Structures are given as C-alpha cells and as structure tokens.
Amino acid sequence: MDLTFLEAELSRKAAAPNTDGRPLPRLWGVDEEISDDPTEKELGATDSAESYLEAGPTSNTPILVCDSVSRSFGGVQALKGVSISIGSGEVFGLVGPNGSGKTTVVNAITGFYPPQQGRIVFEGADITGLAPHNVAKRGIARTFQNIALFRGMSVLDNIMMGRHIHMRHSALGTLFYWALAERQEIAQRELVEDLIDLLQLQDVRDAPIEIVPLGLKKRVELARALVAEPRLLILDEPMAGMNQEEKEYMARFILDAREERGLTVLLIEHHMDVVAALCDRMAVLSNGEQIAAGTPAQALSNQKVVDAYLGSKRRHAG
Numbered sequence: 001m002d003l004t005f006l007e008a009e010l011s012r013k014a015a016a017p018n019t020d021g022r023p024l025p026r027l028w029g030v031d032e033e034i035s036d037d038p039t040e041k042e043l044g045a046t047d048s049a050e051s052y053l054e055a056g057p058t059s060n061t062p063i064l065v066c067d068s069v070s071r072s073f074g075g076v077q078a079l080k081g082v083s084i085s086i087g088s089g090e091v092f093g094l095v096g097p098n099g100s101g102k103t104t105v106v107n108a109i110t111g112f113y114p115p116q117q118g119r120i121v122f123e124g125a126d127i128t129g130l131a132p133h134n135v136a137k138r139g140i141a142r143t144f145q146n147i148a149l150f151r152g153m154s155v156l157d158n159i160m161m162g163r164h165i166h167m168r169h170s171a172l173g174t175l176f177y178w179a180l181a182e183r184q185e186i187a188q189r190e191l192v193e194d195l196i197d198l199l200q201l202q203d204v205r206d207a208p209i210e211i212v213p214l215g216l217k218k219r220v221e222l223a224r225a226l227v228a229e230p231r232l233l234i235l236d237e238p239m240a241g242m243n244q245e246e247k248e249y250m251a252r253f254i255l256d257a258r259e260e261r262g263l264t265v266l267l268i269e270h271h272m273d274v275v276a277a278l279c280d281r282m283a284v285l286s287n288g289e290q291i292a293a294g295t296p297a298q299a300l301s302n303q304k305v306v307d308a309y310l311g312s313k314r315r316h317a318g
C-alpha cells in the first residue's frame with residue numbers, strides 16, 4: 001500500500017522518534033495536554049495483570065492488560081496465551097497475517113467471545129467474561145472488521161445507537177417518563193451532531209445506511225463507537241475497503257484522537273506499514289501466538305515477524 005501520509009509519518013518517526021510536532025490539521029477542537037513526562041514508567045508490552053492489580057491504577061499503569069489469554073473454537077486454537085498491555089493514551093497496534101487471531105483478541109476483550117483461559121483487566125478492574133454491553137458501559141468501544149450497522153435505519157439513527165449505553169430509560173420507562181426521556185434525547189443528539197460534523201458525514205446524515213458507500217460506512221461505525229465516549233477505542237481493520245483519501249483521513253483521525261483527546265486506541269491491521277506509521281507500540285500475532293512486541297522498529301526487525309510475513313505472502317501468492 002502506498003500511503004503518502006503514512007510514508008511521511010514513517011520517515012518522520014525514523015528521523016526523530018520522540019518529537020511530537022506533527023504539521024497536521026486538527027480534527028478535534030479540544031486542547032488537552034498529553035503527558036510526555038520522561039520520568040513516567042516505560043510500560044512493558046507484557047506487564048502482567050497480576051502486577052497491575054497489585055500496583056493499583058495510577059497514571060503510569062496500563063489502561064488495558066490481556067494476561068495469557070487463550071481461546072479456541074472447536075479444534076482451532078485461535079489464541080494461545082497472548083499477553084499484551086496498553087498504556088493510557090497510546091496508539092497500540094495489533095498486527096498479524098489473516099487468521100492469526102487479531103479479531104479474536106478484540107472479541108475476547110469486548111466480551112463477544114470471552115477467553116477460556118487468562119484475564120482481561122481494564123482500568124484496574126477484571127472484566128474477563130463480562131457481557132458486551134457491560135464492557136461497553138465500562139468505557140470500551142469497538143468497530144467491526146465486517147461492518148455491523150443496522151439496515152433500514154439512517155446514518156443518524158445508526159450513530160444514535162452508540163448512545164444507548166448512556167440512556168437511563170428503558171423502552172417501557174420511556175412510555176412513562178417521556179418528557180425526561182425527550183430532554184435526554186436532545187442532549188444525546190447534540191453529541192451525535194457534533195460527531196457528524198467532525199467526521200464530515202453531513203452529506204449522508206439522513207441517508208438510509210444501505211446506500212452509503214463502504215468507506216463512509218466505516219466512518220459511520222467509527223462515529224457510533226465514539227458517541228459512546230469510550231476511553232479505549234478498538235478499531236478492527238478500519239482501513240479495509242477504503243480508498244486512498246479515506247485511508248489518509250482515518251490515519252490522521254487516529255493520531256488526532258490520541259493527541260487531543262488522550263483517547264487510547266487499539267488498532268488492528270494486517271498492513272505492517274500502516275501500524276508502523278501510526279503506533280507507539282505494537283504486538284505481532286502469528287497462528288494465535290504473540291511472536292513480537294515493542295516499538296514498531298523493534299517488532300519490524302524481529303526475524304520471526306519477517307518470516308511470518310514472508311510466509312503469508314508466499315501463501316497468498318501461491
């Protein structure tokens with residue numbers, strides 16, 4: 001993939017790995033300082049949930065820890081003891097060839113397919129096995145590799161669905177407390193409208209989701225995830241099926257979200273170059289096992305990673 005913006009990010013990183021002066025347009029209006037305090041503890045990519053729970057949540061501790069997570073489906077061992085830890089405010093990449101277990105990690109964290117072994121700790125609390133809506137309520141939002149939007153609904157209504165975890169009234173309750181619910185809905189709508197502006201979805205705002213092109217559907221999913229106001233955003237191959245311009249937009253968006261909102265992002269990708277350009281740290285999966293972790297430079301120079309990618313390229317070519 002040749003992405004000019006991503007290439008620029010790559011060479012910027014190579015030239016000055018620790019500078020932060022990105023000459024990018026700002027997508028978020030909020031000015032929030034992200035700590036670049038050099039005394040902050042360097043997070044090990046494999047800090048265990050145990051040490052995190054013992055230490056208690058501080059600004060230095062990871063926001064998310066997956067500790068020795070395993071999951072199988074029938075005879076297929078999709079994850080074999082995967083341990084990753086993500087620092088607050090990081091863009092963390094999870095890479096690997098197709099079928100290596102990336103989406104299974106997302107499903108384990110978000111409760112769709114809980115791990116059969118191991119633990120998941122978010123902001124100091126063990127969330128292993130929580131149902132998806134409870135994981136969402138804790139502050140984790142995701143997008144899906146295969147778009148999961150509601151047919152027969154408009155773009156606006158699809159985005160509104162992301163707010164439901166914050167709505168206090170059930171459908172029945174709403175019948176009785178309609179005035180209160182209406183006031184709540186107005187407040188929710190403002191948030192949704194702000195995101196529609198931010199993600200430049202005005203033109204398709206009222207369109208039925210079926211007629212929206214794929215690249216924009218991905219953006220609608222992103223809006224639906226963000227409208228839940230998560231602290232951890234998980235993006236499962238957000239650039240798949242996008243054209244060049246949309247990929248560039250998504251890349252900038254991810255970096256801006258990190259820089260200006262302090263949002264933590266777990267970015268799933270199978271394109272190495274995308275992850276290397278955007279992520280602070282990353283982990284590489286191959287056949288359900290973690291074969292490398294660290295900065296993109298460290299992971300990319302790992303021989304196992306080179307072999308896994310060459311191997312998968314040969315398989316695809318053959």
Ligand SMILES: Nc1ncnc2c1ncn2[C@@H]1O[C@H](COP(=O)(O)OP(=O)(O)O)[C@@H](O)[C@H]1O
Binds near residue numbers: 073096100101105
């Ligand atoms: N719900 C499921 N049911 C059965 N097998 C699954 C399921 N989810 C994943 N798998 C299997 O687990 C392995 C890893 O899949 P996945 O996590 O989707 O890989 P990736 O996202 O890296 O492409 C694959 O062999 C896949 O077929």
Ligand SMILES: [Mg+2]
Binds near residue numbers: 103104145
């Ligand atoms: Mg996947």
